[in-house]
Amino acid sequence: MTRFVADTRRDTKARSPRLSRVRRSPEARALIWLGPSLILILGVVVYPIVILVQTSLDRINLTGLDKGFVGFANFQKLFSQPDLVPVLWNTASWVAVSVTLIMVLGFFVAELLNQRFPFRKAIRLALLVPWAASVLMTAMGFRWIYSFYYGALNPVLQALHLISSPVDWLGTDATFFPSLVIVTVFVSVPFTTYVLLAGLQSIPGEVLEAAVIDGAGRTQVARFVTLPFLRPYIGLAAVLNAIWIFNSFPLVYILNKSNPGYSHDVALTYMYKLAFDTALDMGEAAAMSVVNVMILTVFVILYMRVLRPEDAEAA
Amino acid sequence: MRQSRRATLLFLLAGLVVGALALAPYLQMFLTAAKTANEVQAIPPTLLPEHWDFSNFLTVWTAVPFADYLRSTLIVASGSTVLVLLVGIPAAYYLARFRFRGRRIYLLLMIMTQVFAPASLVIGLFREYIAFGLIDSYAALIIPDAAFNAAFTIWLLHGFFASIPPSLEEAALIDGCSTLQALVRVSLPLAMPGIVTAAIYSFIAAWNEFVVALTILSTEDKKPLTVGISEFLGQFNVDWPHLFAGSLIAIVPVVILFAVIERYLVNGLTAGSVK
Amino acid sequence: MRSMGNERGAIPGRVAAVLAAAVLLVSACGGSASSPSVAASAPASVASSAAASTAAGGTLNVVVADYTTDSDNWWKNTFVPAFQQKTGITVNLQVMSWADIHQKVASMVQTGQAPDILNIDTYANYAEQGLLLPVSSVISPATQADIVPALLKSGEYNGTGYAMPIIASSNILYYNTDLFTKAGISGPPTSWADIQADAQKISALPGGYIGYAMQLGPQVPQTEWSVWQWAGGGDYKTNGAWSLNTPANVATLSFMSDLANKYKVTEVNPGKTNMVDGTWPLFIQGKAGMVIGNPAVGQQIATKATGVKWAAVPFPSMNAGGKGVVLGIADYIMAFKQKTDNTAAVKQFLDAFYAQQAYGEFAKLSTLLPATTSGAATMSSDPNLKPFIDALAQATFTPAQDPGWDKVLGAMKTYMGLGLQGTSATDTLNQVQTAIGN
Secondary structure (H helix, E strand, O other): OHHHHHHHHHHHHHHHHHHHOOOOOHHHHHHHHHHHHHHHHHHHHHHHHHHHHHHHOEEEOOOOOEEEEOOOHHHHHHHOOOOHHHHHHHHHHHHHHHHHHHHHHHHHHHHHHOOOOOOHHHHHHHHHHHHHOOHHHHHHHHHHHHOOOOOOHHHHHHHOOOOOOOOOOOOOHHHHHHHHHHHHHHHHHHHHHHHHHHHHHOOOHHHHHHHHHOOOOHHHHHHHHHHHHHHHHHHHHHHHHHHHHHOOHHHHHHHOOOOOOOOOOOHHHHHHHHHHHOOOOHHHHHHHHHHHHHHHHHHHHHHHHHHOHHHHHHO | OOOOHHHHHHHHHHHHHHHHHHHHHHHHHHHHHOOOOOHHHOOOOOOOOOOOOOOHHHHHHHHOOHHHHHHHHHHHHHHHHHHHHHHHHHHHHHHHHOOOOOHHHHHHHHHHHHHOOHHHHHHHHHHHHHHHOOOOOOHHHHHHHHHHHHHHHHHHHHHHHHHOOHHHHHHHHHOOOOHHHHHHHHHHHHOHHHHHHHHHHHHHHHHHOOHHHHHHOOOHHHOOHHHHHHHHHOOOOOOHHHHHHHHHHHHHHHHHHHHHHHHHHHHHHHOOOOO | OOOHHHHHHOOOOHHHHHHHHHHHHHHHOOOOOOHHHHHHOHHHHHHOOOOOOOOOOOEEEEEEEOOOHHHHHHHHHHHHHHHHHHHOOEEEEEEEOOOOHHHHHHHHHHOOOOOOEEEEOOOHHHHHOOOEOOHHHHOOHHHHHHEOHHHHHOOEEOOEEOOEEEEEEEEEEEEEHHHHHHOOOOOOOOOHHHHHHHHHHHHHOOOOOEEEEOOOOOOOHHHHHHHHHHHOOOOOEEOOEEOOOOHHHHHHHHHHHHHHHHOOOOOOOHHHOOHHHHHHHHHHOOOEEEEEEOHHHHHHHHHHOOOOOEEEEOEOOOOOOOOOEEEEEEEEEEEEOOOOOOHHHHHHHHHHHHOHHHHHHHHHHHOOEOOEHHHHHHHOOOOOOHHHHHHHOOEEEOOOOOOOHHHHHHHHHHHHHHHHOOOOHHHHHHHHHHHHHO
């Protein structure tokens, strides 16, 4: 074994200078270095989109066989579903309300953790738990906590006299959405806090001190010093959170598991149910997926505009 | 800036509330896992277990094929971590060192992997796998896990490589090393913290992946932890103590790993956009 | 072929779902009887079986489904070795898990390598393609006569039997006898009016009891719905067409909705409640007066020692005096036609399997109910199983063998629960019917 390794090393050393000097165009070299990642991304991200589009234009029978081209029939069927508009509205309000709350709460927690006080490090670490833990398992924990008969939430709220009788949090139409938003916020605030904290810590101490010496009050410091420094971090966290929440299938899948109908579904769970759970119509589900891909394309554009990664590259 | 003792106390109090809220659901999971199957269904529920019963953390290994789930998760998470490093390191290095035409398109593709999660493409993946005969295989999970973590890995490592002065490698090149050798001998060791971070992050992401596994896998002993545990909530007698015992066993290692890379996490997620 | 979705969706094998509850429970509570002791007693059981003919070898490929570790080991270590020794027939046995048995068998069949004998939960697609040997040619008349007629009939396709029930289960009405006594109710309900009155009395008891635990949530709404539907005079199909929105069914769903919303004798939101994590625990913990369930409920009461005293009867028909309703569930064993005639060996195998002692062992290890009269006679000594075994004789089966059933199931999972949550019975069933139609 050892001998073999030693031999190889000597061998490569001997021949490498020549090999590395072979003339290639920069693009050809780029292809060698970037090729493997390109193949991976094309195969797993781009090609499935192609298949989705193709599937959405075909009729797929119950056993998954492709029965050929049907034009836009799947889209017509999808767009005639009375559930589609509520599902899209649920999705939009879920993402918008959650992101707003996440940014506000994340900002306060980040400000807090930017102060000096005992156990600060321990609290930072506690925040890692909801971030690191699988969203699926966290969602199941909340499902249990929300449970009408067995959950801890009802007795606690009753003991605090906040509610007079138990509430079926996930089964009542009026309380489902707030309950979902709470879990969404819970799992997203840690990441947001970390990003905003990085932003806060990027503000040079002298700048803050200068502002205070100049007689700026707390709100003025926040408005004229902190916010401008924080703006790129806020943009990043908001966009990444929005993308992440839209894609956060397990949250709704688990919390909505006992509810019939589609009235609490979001874009991804609706698509999934159409394909695998209830309607068993791959064609229509693929059409819904294409709708989802178009929504995500908007996110790609947003990402590019807000974050301008190539500018950073150039810097 | 100095702050008063009162302010410190106030911050501490607020901090403790934040920490307690962050841990509360997991504490509740722990308390449930320590109850007997009977007590857990008591109405009204008990707050603390009447009889602390930690045996659920042991019996979960036999009540369900938990060891199989864990093995599958380890195979998939390790496999995708190796794969993402194999494709990510050269890509990140090249992006940090060279200019080329098509760079913008490549970056666009990277962003797409960050925006398009497996959940939104799962039907496409599902049909692709059927066509390629990959249904119900580990490869069917390893490949997308690696692909969707590629962006994080490449962004993060790109930052590390960019911060290593090219002059160090030039010395190696003059000594007769190839670009690849210069990378392996000079830059890789220097970028090791980034590589460890990328590896751990990919590992955790794959560890927690759910929707592809739910759709692609059907064989019981190939199922990863996420799918196996989610099925407690399905056709079985719903066994909350075991469900949460299993969940906590699955959560603890990733939290520890996350704590290890804590200081680099934000770099990877914000690199390429916030400087 | 069952679709991927259904396999994962809820129930890989109909009976498997039932046993899954039982398996988890048994193994969670400190180990079940392991195979060695069974293996020791094995040769005797087969030796004494009816398969006494002396065949001249041959080979059988046998695929069986995984019910419990114990039943798997029984096939591998007990039955097959003894059968091989006795007959000289070589048996290639494969035990497959429910997770992939459909996929694997489908590919075996498609590549012309169908097993000689197969144990699974679906047969109609194979019967339709003419791949199966009729029951009458693969088991002796005596064995055939021993199988419970209602179960045997459930294995028919176009009037000919192609699949033999290998194992069964039944869903009937559990009631909590302590609560019934406390509420001054003398016996089980015999009509829907009784159900309503009894449920009201139990709900009125102090202590927050639930009169009737009902579930049309999206997990297994078909269990509750099938029983009510048949008891109300409706059926899934009428003259060969799906008929979910018939007037009889509308009346049934309205009645159920009234129990939930008008008389409020059910648990909260029954249209959003599932069975195993919803209605069953309520009954097992003694909180509910009545619930529909299979033997697993009684088994859980015993293992969790919740002290609930119960009895179980077929679900009462709408009007007093009608026949009680039982939802039967069966898995099947079937024989595939082969290029060379294998019927003699198949017949030996199946007759040996269905022989009283061998089959009794298998049924017991599977933790499900026996499909034969002789097996039933042995297992009826268990008072917890007796009502369910007796009920099998009058069991009705869902059209689960129909290729359109998955779609019907999907439509019911999506919409049925809404009928208890404020949507009218007519609208709900029309939605179900529409969803099936397209």
